[in-house]
Amino acid sequence: MRRVRVLGSCGAYPEPGRACSGFLIEWDGFRLVLDLGYATLPRLLSHCPDGVVDAVVITHEHPDHCVDLHGLFRMYLYGEQRGRTLPRYCTPGVLARLEGLEPDADLRTVFDIFELPGAYRVGPFELTGVLLPHYVPNVGVRLQAGEVALAYTGDTDPDPLLATLGRDADVYIVDATDREGELLQPDRNLLTAAEAGYWATRAGARRLLLTHFWPGNDREKAAAEARSVFNGEVLIAEEDLDIPLAAN
Template sequence: MRRLSVLGTCGAWPEAGRGASGFLLEYEGFRLVLDLGYATLPRLLEHCAAADVDAVVVTHEHPDHCADLSALCRALTFGERRSGLVPLYCTPGVVRRVQAMEPTEDLLDVFAVHPLPGSYRVGPFQLDGVLLPHHVPHAGLRLTAPGLTLAYSGDAGPAPALARLAAGADLFIAGATLQGARSDDGDPHLMSASDAGTWAGRAGAERLLLTHFWPGSNRERSIAEARSAFSGDVVAADEGMTLPL
């Protein structure tokens, strides 16, 4: 079974009934979590037990991408145990930020930390983390396994590295925080839906999954703006959505 399940889609903070950034990637029984922002753990636990998570990757230290790493730590500390530490691939600052919420439980008792950017073998995947522009150190992700290439921009701004990150990807998961045409003085640390479409097209990606929507955004508008720059399939991520891969 190869599928991607959406755990949360909001940037900054979650809207009612939604979560912040988070995905579960399943490939032939291997479970890889991509980001764990606010309110994503409950949806993760709808798919698998905490002890069944094989690895976690966190793009950067902003809490809308890593806050529920604390909740996963507690679930593994006080709930069902697993043998061995959970591999955690993350940028500098993530462990320090999450550990600040854990005054008594040590994250290093649960997670084996590997720094991003960098390249690693993670179960069936080749994981390549690429530095992308953001307000804090941030890694975009490229995951390859037999028959599958997936790229994830996280919450980064537009950059030429995106074309390499998502080159020929079967699925490009891209942040679409902003709407409207980008101006010369636009925020270089965030992408718009049209940016996402532009870079998906330059990368030659097959499908584009938009995520990281600013709360209150009209998601149909984001889809339309991405489609104006990308001729492939465009979908807006939604909590509870599962995409076969």
């Protein structure tokens, strides 16, 4: 099975029945997690009851993208997976955030830590992490397996690197926060849905998956705004949505 499972789709904080940013990528038995924000761990465990995954990639240190990594750490530290290590790819701020939650534990007893940005071979994937503009260091992530590419922005301001990151991607997962007055924010570092569509078009992506919705926003309206500038398929991230991955 080759697919993306949506674990969470909200930005900032979860709405009732939803979770913040998180995705499970499955590729012929290899399981890779992209971000673990608020309320994503229970959803991950519904698909992987023992918590066993092959790699975790965290885009940045904001809690709506990383806080449930703490729960996964504790499962490996105290639970049935005790003694196993888990490769973790992240920016340095993620490590500092988790150390603040576990000041008396050595994170390296659970995690093999690989710093992003950078490029690595991760199971079937060539993983590339590039810095994108945000309030804290944030990496956009590209996963390439043969002819199939999946890309994910994390959170970002518009940047020309977005076209490169998502180049010819089968699925491009893009921040579409749409906070009220987003375009008027003096120090904005998040995208609108229309901007998500624009950069997916520039990238030549096949499908666009909108995510990181501001709580309370109209998701169908966001999708319509993205479709106004993107001619490919526009998908709305919904918890437990499965998206097959295939070559273009």
